[in-house]
Amino acid sequence: MLTLYRVKLSTNVERVSLALAHKGLKTESITVPYEDRTDIVKLSGQDLVPVLVDDGKVVTDSMEIVGYLEARFPGTPPLYPKDPARRAECLVFIEWFNRVWKRPPNDMESELSKPEGQRDMRRVERLGRAMQGYLDWFEQMLSGREYLLGEFSAADIAAFPFLKYATVHDADDPYLFHKILRDYQKPGTTHPRLVSWIARMDKRPRA
Ligand SMILES: N[C@@H](CCC(=O)N[C@@H](CS)C(=O)NCC(=O)O)C(=O)O
The missing domain is CATH 1.20.1050.10 (Glutathione S-transferase Yfyf (Class Pi); Chain A, domain 2)
Structure with missing residues (x-):
């Protein structure tokens, strides 16, 4: 089960959102208020979004998450060249x-x-x-x-x-x-x- 923590209008969240959709991965979204990062800090030890939780594993940083999805779901449409x-x-x-x-x-x-x-x-x-x-x-x-x-x-x-x-x-x-x-x-x-x-x-x- 994938859960994406996001704030509205976030550039870095949009990166992950494009990647998840391209890969056809079903994801639950949790939108947090821009000004209150309490839940994000509790979850990930830092206060920036996006944060992805994959069956309890917490991944931060947008392009780290995109790279993680590529490695974790190899059967899905790729996002990095094979060569x-x-x-x-x-x-x-x-x-x-x-x-x-x-x-x-x-x-x-x-x-x-x-x-x-x-x-x-x-x-x-x-x-x-x-x-x-x-x-x-x-x-x-x-x-x-x-x-x-x-x-x-x-x-x-x-x-x-x-x-x-x-x-x-x-x-x-x-x-x-x-x-x-x-x-x-x-x-x-x-x-x-x-x-x-x-x-x-x-x-x-x-x-
Ligand atoms: N390097 C991080 C940057 C994340 C980031 O800056 N997120 C913004 C939203 S787009 C944020 O949470 N900003 C809150 C703040 O700076 O307090 C990534 O690529 O995910």
């Missing part, structure tokens, strides 16, 4: 996305969370330019491909919930981090493949 070289490329992309791509929006969130007057707006603009610039790389990755690495994979799952804000968002979304993703990722006429990929990914099922 070792292509699999390594997929893992390198995910690591880059988490450690490099995510830094500008995370740093910008810290900067914009400071009281007005103490914010370094030149730094904010610099980080914004980095985020905007990465859109060109995603556009180029999608040349002649439907998905970032060719076939649909964990690479798409890692990136989509963050890049989708370029075109898709909920008008009532209250989170500063999501506003940053929206405001500093503006696809232009030079990003048609990226826009189509977001639409294609957004049609995929979620658990």
Whole structure:
């Protein structure tokens, strides 16, 4: 029995939700309040979601969970390439996305969370330019491909919930981090493949 602990509108939860649906795994969902992580801490010893519980085994961190599902349910549709070289490329992309791509929006969130007057707006603009610039790389990755690495994979799952804000968002979304993703990722006429990929990914099922 799989149970997914989530909060509403979470990017990292959406990664797991896309993976579970792709694999056709039946899952119970428990939505916790954003401000009260008591149950999450009790369960996992840390306060971030997603948390997956698989028959009593607790797994944290979105892409760790996606990797866990791949290993645990080998008979289900795969999310990582079989070929070792292509699999390594997929893992390198995910690591880059988490450690490099995510830094500008995370740093910008810290900067914009400071009281007005103490914010370094030149730094904010610099980080914004980095985020905007990465859109060109995603556009180029999608040349002649439907998905970032060719076939649909964990690479798409890692990136989509963050890049989708370029075109898709909920008008009532209250989170500063999501506003940053929206405001500093503006696809232009030079990003048609990226826009189509977001639409294609957004049609995929979620658990
Ligand atoms: N590296 C973790 C990050 C998880 C994370 O930051 N989750 C957010 C929701 S998208 C959260 O729980 N934030 C609460 C907080 O920062 O207090 C993962 O990939 O799962």
